[in-house]
Amino acid sequence: MDSNSLLYAMELVAGSGHTLTVEEKTVLCTSLVILKKNFKFNRVLFWGKILGFKNDYFIAQGRGEDEMQDQKYLYSFNCMDWYLLPPATDSMIQEVFKAAKGRFMGDPSYVYEDVEIQRKGEGEEAIAEELVIKVTEENRLAATVYQIDQEVSVVPRGAFIKSPHELVQVNLSFGGLTYSEAGKLDNFLHFTKKKNMKKKSILEMADLNPVMDFMDLLSDDIPKGSWHLRFECANRVCVIRSHLWLGLTFYHIPMTPQHGYIYIGDGTRNLDLPFML
Amino acid sequence: MQYVDKQSTLRDLREENPAETLAQLQRALFNRQEEQEDELVEPALPNLSEVGFHLEQIGVGLGREELQRVFLALKQLVETHSVPRCRFWGKILGTENNYIIVEAEYREGEEEEEQSAEERFGEGDHEEKEEREDLQDLLPESTYKPPPVVPIEAPGTGTNKYVYYVCKEPGFPWTRLPAVTPAQICTARLIRKFFTGRLDAPVMSYPPFPGNEANYLRAQIARISGGTQVSPQGFYQFKEEEGNEEDEVSQDSFEVNPDFEGLSAVKLAESLSTWVHHTQHILQQGRCTWVNLTLKAEELNEEGEEEREEEPEEAEPEMGPPLLTPLSQDAELFNTAPWTLRISSSLTPEHAVAFVRSNLWPGAYAYATGKKFENIYIGWGLKYAGEGYSPPVPPPPQREYASGPEITEALDPVVEEEQALKDALEEQEAAREEMEEEEEEDEDD
Numbered sequence: 266m267d268s269n270s271l272l273y274a275m276e277l278v279a280g281s282g283h284t285l286t287v288e289e290k291t292v293l294c295t296s297l298v299i300l301k302k303n304f305k306f307n308r309v310l311f312w313g314k315i316l317g318f319k320n321d322y323f324i325a326q327g328r329g330e331d332e333m334q335d336q337k338y339l340y341s342f343n344c345m346d347w348y349l350l351p352p353a354t355d356s357m358i359q360e361v362f363k364a365a366k367g368r369f370m371g372d373p374s375y376v377y378e379d380v381e382i383q384r385k386g387e388g389e390e391a392i393a394e395e396l397v398i399k400v401t402e403e404n405r406l407a408a409t410v411y412q413i414d415q416e417v418s419v420v421p422r423g424a425f426i427k428s429p430h431e432l433v434q435v436n437l438s439f440g441g442l443t444y445s446e447a448g449k450l451d452n453f454l455h456f457t458k459k460k461n462m463k464k465k466s467i468l469e470m471a472d473l474n475p476v477m478d479f480m481d482l483l484s485d486d487i488p489k490g491s492w493h494l495r496f497e498c499a500n501r502v503c504v505i506r507s508h509l510w511l512g513l514t515f516y517h518i519p520m521t522p523q524h525g526y527i528y529i530g531d532g533t534r535n536l537d538l539p540f541m542l
Numbered sequence: 543m544q545y546v547d548k549q550s551t552l553r554d555l556r557e558e559n560p561a562e563t564l565a566q567l568q569r570a571l572f573n574r575q576e577e578q579e580d581e582l583v584e585p586a587l588p589n590l591s592e593v594g595f596h597l598e599q600i601g602v603g604l605g606r607e608e609l610q611r612v613f614l615a616l617k618q619l620v621e622t623h624s625v626p627r628c629r630f631w632g633k634i635l636g637t638e639n640n641y642i643i644v645e646a647e648y649r650e651g652e653e654e655e656e657q658s659a660e661e662r663f664g665e666g667d668h669e670e671k672e673e674r675e676d677l678q679d680l681l682p683e684s685t686y687k688p689p690p691v692v693p694i695e696a697p698g699t700g701t702n703k704y705v706y707y708v709c710k711e712p713g714f715p716w717t718r719l720p721a722v723t724p725a726q727i728c729t730a731r732l733i734r735k736f737f738t739g740r741l742d743a744p745v746m747s748y749p750p751f752p753g754n755e756a757n758y759l760r761a762q763i764a765r766i767s768g769g770t771q772v773s774p775q776g777f778y779q780f781k782e783e784e785g786n787e788e789d790e791v792s793q794d795s796f797e798v799n800p801d802f803e804g805l806s807a808v809k810l811a812e813s814l815s816t817w818v819h820h821t822q823h824i825l826q827q828g829r830c831t832w833v834n835l836t837l838k839a840e841e842l843n844e845e846g847e848e849e850r851e852e853e854p855e856e857a858e859p860e861m862g863p864p865l866l867t868p869l870s871q872d873a874e875l876f877n878t879a880p881w882t883l884r885i886s887s888s889l890t891p892e893h894a895v896a897f898v899r900s901n902l903w904p905g906a907y908a909y910a911t912g913k914k915f916e917n918i919y920i921g922w923g924l925k926y927a928g929e930g931y932s933p934p935v936p937p938p939p940q941r942e943y944a945s946g947p948e949i950t951e952a953l954d955p956v957v958e959e960e961q962a963l964k965d966a967l968e969e970q971e972a973a974r975e976e977m978e979e980e981e982e983e984d985e986d987d
Contacts, residue, residue, distance in 0.1 A: 279605035281635065282905055282920030284603045288887050318882055318901070343888065366929055368901065430791055446560055492737075493637045498559040498608065499568070506635070508736065509920060511904075531904060537931040541736045541924075542637075 266516075266525030268297040268309045268325075271519050274525055278514040280497045280504060283314070283529040288322075292344040299348055300339065312338065313512075313528035315406065317371025324350075324410055324528075333433040333456065338410050340373075345521060350372075351404065353411035361408040364400040370531050373403040375504040409532045417507040418456040419446075419483065419515040419526050425456070428474050432502060436477075439522045447503040447519040450494055454480040463487055508542075561726050570712035571614040584625050585833035586620045593630065593916050595946065600885045600897040602918065604633065608712075612642055615712035619644060623707070623716065626650070631706065631767075634904075639710040639739025641759060645767075646705050648698050688724065690835045692724035692827050700822060700830030701727065701764040710739060717741060720761040724828025724882060728760035734931045737923055748933055762923045764824065770906035771821040771917045772898060774810060776802050778820050780866070796820065796865060804913040810896035811885040814870040817898055817908070823862035832918045875902060876928035902926050947962050 266274045270311060275284050293311060301309045315322040322340045325347060329335025339347040364379035382395040397405035424434045446452045461481045483492055490508060498503045507513040512530020590613040597603040612630060619625060628646035695702045702741040706719045733747040740757060745751040745758045779799040810816050822830035878901050887894040900906035905921020943949055
């Protein structure tokens with residue numbers, strides 16, 4: 266969620282059980298302003314919190330001119346000193362997926378190790394080679410944050426537009442969804458590049474607007490119960506929670522442009538989802 | 543904003559707004575009561591605003607306004623159901639609705655009533671079965687004897703120590719959850735399901751869960767309470783019974799220690815041994831106190847059937863850790879430390895609140911400050927399951943009959959074989975006749 270809306274928006278997503286303490290909120294209000302100035306970001310978002318054994322990671326996201334491409338993540342333990350996370354690459358995600366298991370420790374220099382035994386040759390000549398994969402927790406954090414944003418970041422339809430120069434920008438004339446629109450999952454989109462190449466029928470395409478509909482719909486996600494949408498805070502706020510990454514909460518107040526999402530959880534994907542529905 | 547045509551002669555159809563319907567429902571919460579001339583009795587209603595204040599300091603909560611609504615809903619519960627003492631237990635998120643859960647004590651005399659009602663219910667069941675047997679006793683009886691059922695714990699003890707009320711949103715009616723049975727707890731340990739938010743929804747799972755979602759919810763509440771209800775050391779002490787001549791202090795009941803001084807937050811945040819469990823551990827059997835099932839089975843056998851093939855093995859009584867055990871003795875699961883200790887503020891630790899977070903039940907928190915403490919659970923109602931849940935495999939298929947001559951099918955003889963057999967038989971016959979003839983000849987001689 267935008268750092269400017271942090272003060273009131275935390276109340277709206279508190280239904281999931283986690284909020285920020287008053288101390289954390291005040292510190293963030295100060296430090297994010299400094300962060301924005303130092304890193305020359307256009308916008309700073311408070312992304313969320315990943316709970317660890319020893320410490321919790323607070324994550325902030327800075328955005329540049331292109332809202333979708335120019336994203337940088339930073340982490341902090343005390344909400345004041347921020348450290349830049351390395352950009353997540355495919356090979357890093359692969360390694361993290363293999364080696365890092367269980368909860369976060371809360372120590373960025375902690376090393377996860379995974380020993381993989383590879384067999385080379387055939388028959389009796391086979392040589393067992395041990396392949397050790399080492400991943401630091403900082404890399405794991407970078408990969409996890411990136412994956413969460415790839416899989417479950419949510420925006421309402423129309424909140425972002427793609428300009429003719431392929432720049433993704435905030436739609437300044439976005440006035441919010443109506444109550445009936447906000448009650449349907451197909452008015453919410455993944456804030457990533459289109460991945461689902463499912464061909465749509467001409468009938469479905471009729472209502473699409475290439476300026477706004479350049480992202481995937483939440484309602485197309487597999488399995489079908491990956492999300493729940495509900496009105497909370499006296500039925501005034503539309504709240505969406507992910508079942509895949511437990512802890513991700515999105516809010517949108519209908520008829521206003523206010524929206525945002527936050528992740529507060531242990532940073533593990535819910536792999537048991539198919540059993541749980 | 544969208545363009546609205548002002549010149550249209552059609553009348554606007556106002557949309558049904560969900561906020562309006564809920565506001566109408568919740569209006570009843572804000573009705574002021576007329577002054578009641580109450581004597582100063584111990585208030586049944588907990589001070590939820592204070593709890594909310596402390597929860598906010600540790601970064602947990604439902605949001606201030608929502609908590610205030612829950613507070614008013616709790617007041618409504620106390621008034622309508624005349625609950626003696628209650629506590630806001632927490633909230634469980636579901637896929638369609640959430641549950642707001644309140645833990646309350648049994649009313650005096652209610653425990654016995656309920657127990658007798660249950661017994662009567664059980665008897666009725668038996669009679670019905672007998673009648674049915676009279677009607678149709680033609681079918682062969684199964685020789686399968688189901689394993690003995692672990693008896694349910696009496697109201698007011700063990701897993702059924704408290705009674706729980708749930709509602710899906712403040713302002714909605716409160717529903718009382720049924721008592722939990724050991725079988726439900728045991729099955730709930732094996733399954734992993736989201737709550738839907740409808741109490742009457744069936745629980746589709748393997749192994750099959752005995753009951754609907756209300757029972758599942760109650761079983762999870764019992765498990766969460768059993769695992770995560772903790773208090774600072776010294777707040778509770780064991781009850782010393784006067785009639786008890788032995789030195790043994792009863793291990794099941796405790797009371798508030800009047801001399802409790804309160805521990806400083808820094809001290810509480812230092813080590814886990816300053817926190818103790820004050821809810822009984824639930825045993826493998828699904829009960830807090832162990833019952834010997836083999837004894838029960840024997841009794842049944844003596845009553846009904848005389849036959850007993852083998853002496854049942856002496857069952858080893860299962861013992862859980864005693865009450866008020868420090869958290870530092872909790873077992874580690876999946877290489878995960880079971881608790882995380884924290885302090886709410888690092889900048890002003892002298893006025894901070896110490897809290898523990900359960901890593902096995904994500905969403906369970908306990909805080910303590912001065913002489914006060916509180917436990918709360920806000921989460922999905924699921925235990926941490928390590929790297930991935932794998933459902934239990936179905937039981938192995940039944941064994942086939944031992945192969946033997948009486949049940950194996952023999953090959954039909956071919957014509958040649960039959961002929962050969964026939965010839966052999968004829969030869970034998972002929973040989974015997976010859977023998978007989980010879981014998982006769984011998985006799986004649």
